[in-house]
Amino acid sequence: MTIKRIDTNPRMSQAVVHNDTVYLAGQVGNAGDSVPAQTETILGHIDRLLAEVGSDKSRILQAIIWLDDMKDFAAMNEVWDAWVSPGNAPARACGEAKLATPEYLVEIIVIAAVD
Amino acid sequence: MTIKRIDTNPRMSQAVVHNDTVYLAGQVGNAGDSVPAQTETILGHIDRLLAEVGSDKSRILQAIIWLDDMKDFAAMNEVWDAWVSPGNAPARACGEAKLATPEYLVEIIVIAAVD
Amino acid sequence: MTIKRIDTNPRMSQAVVHNDTVYLAGQVGNAGDSVPAQTETILGHIDRLLAEVGSDKSRILQAIIWLDDMKDFAAMNEVWDAWVSPGNAPARACGEAKLATPEYLVEIIVIAAVD
Numbered sequence: 001m002t003i004k005r006i007d008t009n010p011r012m013s014q015a016v017v018h019n020d021t022v023y024l025a026g027q028v029g030n031a032g033d034s035v036p037a038q039t040e041t042i043l044g045h046i047d048r049l050l051a052e053v054g055s056d057k058s059r060i061l062q063a064i065i066w067l068d069d070m071k072d073f074a075a076m077n078e079v080w081d082a083w084v085s086p087g088n089a090p091a092r093a094c095g096e097a098k099l100a101t102p103e104y105l106v107e108i109i110v111i112a113a114v115d
Numbered sequence: 116m117t118i119k120r121i122d123t124n125p126r127m128s129q130a131v132v133h134n135d136t137v138y139l140a141g142q143v144g145n146a147g148d149s150v151p152a153q154t155e156t157i158l159g160h161i162d163r164l165l166a167e168v169g170s171d172k173s174r175i176l177q178a179i180i181w182l183d184d185m186k187d188f189a190a191m192n193e194v195w196d197a198w199v200s201p202g203n204a205p206a207r208a209c210g211e212a213k214l215a216t217p218e219y220l221v222e223i224i225v226i227a228a229v230d
Numbered sequence: 231m232t233i234k235r236i237d238t239n240p241r242m243s244q245a246v247v248h249n250d251t252v253y254l255a256g257q258v259g260n261a262g263d264s265v266p267a268q269t270e271t272i273l274g275h276i277d278r279l280l281a282e283v284g285s286d287k288s289r290i291l292q293a294i295i296w297l298d299d300m301k302d303f304a305a306m307n308e309v310w311d312a313w314v315s316p317g318n319a320p321a322r323a324c325g326e327a328k329l330a331t332p333e334y335l336v337e338i339i340v341i342a343a344v345d
Contacts, residue, residue, distance in 0.1 A: 111292070
């Protein structure tokens, strides 16, 4: 067994690699930004964290998306769809959930392959 | 590493197999149907997707269930309990979350073993 | 493949081990207790279940936390932060979701390494 952690603090790690699978912390954008801007920031965080562990968006297995308000579904999807690796889209689910602060409008939780 | 995807479009895949684990997209029923009917449809989708990757409901590891309204907990559970493979029930969690449209009343997200 | 289940009933198992990964059912505390007390109870359940399968909190990979009301974020975090294995914090996400009964204020869903 190997477990490797990235950006660990007393509450959470931003990424945890177990053998050939990586689990990312729920990624958020910048409070106060629009839904498209928060989504762009989140996807940038995901790209960066996956790169740090030797993976990339073509190897995402599962993505769970939380929206503060489902009215933002189309706005989030427009950014998401443009970002997804063509032919390599992950299993995905999207539900409405209030997040840590009311200014966070989107959160994305990813599991990806590393090997 | 092998990654195999089923029913992939530019947004998501309905199933992604990584080595010996499969991640299914959040499954929904038919908008407008009752909670039991939507649950039946969802469980049928799960059976079909698992069969396509060489798995079945006796090998589900984790199921996360979202209900549009927790008042439907008992109605969903009645269908769920009758469907579960006896002795092989997965780890499960159920929370309330508004879904992509108000007419979707149930969504189920599954991780299963494939080997 | 090996799949091992703990505390299985017709609806769910409290833990399912697949090879070197364990999936725990969403853990809840005692209805009527305060948020800190429910969180303590939940983390005790997680410790016990992980011990039963030969794991422990230093090997948690992902934790998804649902709060009935995000106003309890700080109260839950205080108990969580004191419990986490130093240097081994998991990937984590926390969102608001109503739970099976209104008296459940916290639910935590864990995936951990076993080997």
